[in-house]
Amino acid sequence: NAGVTQTPKFQVLKTGQSMTLQCAQDMNHEYMSWYRQDPGMGLRLIHYSVGAGITDQGEVPNGYNVSRSTTEDFPLRLLSAAPSQTSVYFCASSYPRPTGWAEAFFGQGTRLTVV
Amino acid sequence: AQSVTQLGSHVSVSEGALVLLRCNYSSSVPPYLFWYVQYPNQGLQLLLKYTTGATLVKGINGFEAEFKKSETSFHLTKPSAHMSDAAEYFCAVISTGGGNKLTFGTGTQLKVEL
Numbered sequence: 001n002a003g004v005t006q007t008p009k010f011q012v013l014k015t016g017q018s019m020t021l022q023c024a025q026d027m028n029h030e031y032m033s034w035y036r037q038d039p040g041m042g043l044r045l046i047h048y049s050v051g052a053g054i055t056d057q058g059e060v061p062n063g064y065n066v067s068r069s070t071t072e073d074f075p076l077r078l079l080s081a082a083p084s085q086t087s088v089y090f091c092a093s094s095y096p097r098p099t100g101w102a103e104a105f106f107g108q109g110t111r112l113t114v115v
Numbered sequence: 116a117q118s119v120t121q122l123g124s125h126v127s128v129s130e131g132a133l134v135l136l137r138c139n140y141s142s143s144v145p146p147y148l149f150w151y152v153q154y155p156n157q158g159l160q161l162l163l164k165y166t167t168g169a170t171l172v173k174g175i176n177g178f179e180a181e182f183k184k185s186e187t188s189f190h191l192t193k194p195s196a197h198m199s200d201a202a203e204y205f206c207a208v209i210s211t212g213g214g215n216k217l218t219f220g221t222g223t224q225l226k227v228e229l
Binding site: 004031033035040041042043044045048049050056058090092094095096101102103104106107108109 | 124147149151156157158159160161164166205207209210212213214215216217218219220221222
């Protein structure tokens with residue numbers, strides 16, 4: 001029962017470096033999302049996807065890119081890391097229901113520090 | 116646009132006392148509301164959810180929440196706090212536009228004291 005798996009768990013970057021945060025889910029969920037968590041601000045949506053090949057921006061997309069080539073994977077790319085991107089990043093997956101709404105399943109998070 | 120407001124960033128209770136964590140929502144459509152819990156250095160775990168139907172929702176670990184449309188509230192309660200309940204709690208609402216995206220409150224850190 002892996003669920004949503006995020007790698008790495010911890011990362012330190014220098015300003016200007018690029019990197020990719022990995023997210024994989026094994027539940028065959030159509031929907032996947034990336035959030036960042038900052039103290040006192042809750043979680044904010046960065047990007048999301050409603051299926052392979054379909055992505056869209058969330059509340060705080062600047063400085064991040066995503067793509068969704070498979071149902072399972074939804075990587076988040078930091079193009080040129082900035083100290084303001086120091087945060088904890090969470091990936092989540094979910095699925096459509098004929099009625100009502102399904103909950104999101106979250107990974108364990110990636111703690112990123114940009115120095 | 117949908118939003119939620121959590122009153123009180125920190126709440127402290129004694130073990131065995133009532134837990135009450137407040138959440139008010141704003142929504143132009145019938146809201147779908149969730150409470151998630153985050154233990155230290157962990158991801159988020161669903162406590163309970165309200166979609167339609169019964170307004171009193173029971174969740175895991177003895178928590179429950181009541182949807183009150185007249186008060187636009189979805190407060191989380193537990194009759195008797197346990198030390199293991201110490202965590203951060205987030206109220207969230209489904210955002211419009213598909214994808215089951217969530218808009219979160221700013222969170223409430225619950226401390227349980229002996």
